[in-house]
Amino acid sequence: DSGVTQTPKHLITATGQRVTLRCSPRSGDLSVYWYQQSLDQGLQFLIQYYNGEERAKGNILERFSAQQFPDLHSELNLSSLELGDSALYFCASSVAGGQTNEKLFFGSGTQLSVL
Amino acid sequence: GQNIDQPTEMTATEGAIVQINCTYQTSGFNGLFWYQQHAGEAPTFLSYNVLDGLEEKGRFSSFLSRSKGYSYLLLKELQMKDSASYLCAVRVAWGYSTLTFGKGTMLLVSP
Numbered sequence: 001d002s003g004v005t006q007t008p009k010h011l012i013t014a015t016g017q018r019v020t021l022r023c024s025p026r027s028g029d030l031s032v033y034w035y036q037q038s039l040d041q042g043l044q045f046l047i048q049y050y051n052g053e054e055r056a057k058g059n060i061l062e063r064f065s066a067q068q069f070p071d072l073h074s075e076l077n078l079s080s081l082e083l084g085d086s087a088l089y090f091c092a093s094s095v096a097g098g099q100t101n102e103k104l105f106f107g108s109g110t111q112l113s114v115l
Numbered sequence: 116g117q118n119i120d121q122p123t124e125m126t127a128t129e130g131a132i133v134q135i136n137c138t139y140q141t142s143g144f145n146g147l148f149w150y151q152q153h154a155g156e157a158p159t160f161l162s163y164n165v166l167d168g169l170e171e172k173g174r175f176s177s178f179l180s181r182s183k184g185y186s187y188l189l190l191k192e193l194q195m196k197d198s199a200s201y202l203c204a205v206r207v208a209w210g211y212s213t214l215t216f217g218k219g220t221m222l223l224v225s226p
Contacts (some may be wrong), residue, residue: 002157033213042218043158043202056213090157100145100165100206104214106157 003027006107007060014115018079021110025072025093032074033094033104037079038087049074050097081114088112094102116142119217121203122145126223127193135220137203148214149177149188150202158202171188190222198224 003026013019025032034046045058049068060066063081068074078085092104105106118140127133139147143147146165164170164179164186176189188201200219207215 004157035216043216045213045215048213058213066166088155101163103148103160103163106159108157109155111155 002105002107004040004091004093004105004107006110008110009072009108009114010111012113012115013081015081015083017081017114018052018077019081019112021076021078021089021091021112022091023074023076023107025091026105030072031094031097031103032068032072034060034074034076035090035092035106037090037109038088043090046076052113055097061101078112083114085114086114116209117205117207119203119205120216121217121220122203123218124223126225127183129193129195129224129226131193132189132191133193133222135190135201135203135219135222137186137188139186139203139205139217141184141205141207141215143207144181144205146206147179147186147205148175148204149175149186150216152200152219154199161201161221178219193213193224195224195226198222 005024014092028052033048037043048056066076088109090109091107120138149161152158162177169178174191179186202219203217204214
């Protein structure tokens with residue numbers, strides 16, 4: 001158990017809908033990262049928050065947004081869902097902002113299926 | 116940007132040794148990580164290299180050559196439970212930064 005909690009584990013929804021994925025980082029970790037994993041693209045970085053503020057942005061679509069709350073938990077919002085958004089979404093956390101030897105600890109993921 | 120290449124699949128036999136290679140091209144380099152991921156599960160940290168050379172940790176070792184943009188993960192005394200995907204990830208040098216992952220190498224260990 002990494003200490004990173006993600007909910008829900010599975011989500012099935014329809015095209016055009018909006019969903020929210022939730023993540024609680026390990027106790028004491030200030031950074032939260034969101035990654036998307038699909039079979040053909042591998043693990044793709046979406047966005048990072050550090051202590052409540054956006055720190056880095058990857059290949060995140062405009063239909064997706066995220067935030068980190070004062071208690072450091074984070075939510076990833078996916079809207080106007082398309083079939084191609086079906087993937088495993090991982091949250092990870094780290095103790096600081098991404099220093100040289102800083103490891104990322106991953107949650108167990110949310111499997112999103114868009115039908 | 117970064118480009119990270121790993122073989123897609125490898126097979127090996129229980130008890131054997133396997134080497135999984137990773138090459139990377141990046142505009143800056145600040146460390147290379149290896150993660151293990153079993154199907155449908157979270158990636159878990161295996162090793163970290165920032166200087167050239169070999170880092171050994173039990174049955175697993177990882178090597179880095181910064182001048183060649185090359186790393187490998189060496190798994191000894193393979194066990195069935197080592198069947199998993201192995202992800203190579205690079206951190207770039209510009210201040211605080213995230214990890215960029217390769218697509219992973221699926222290792223199948225057979226009896």
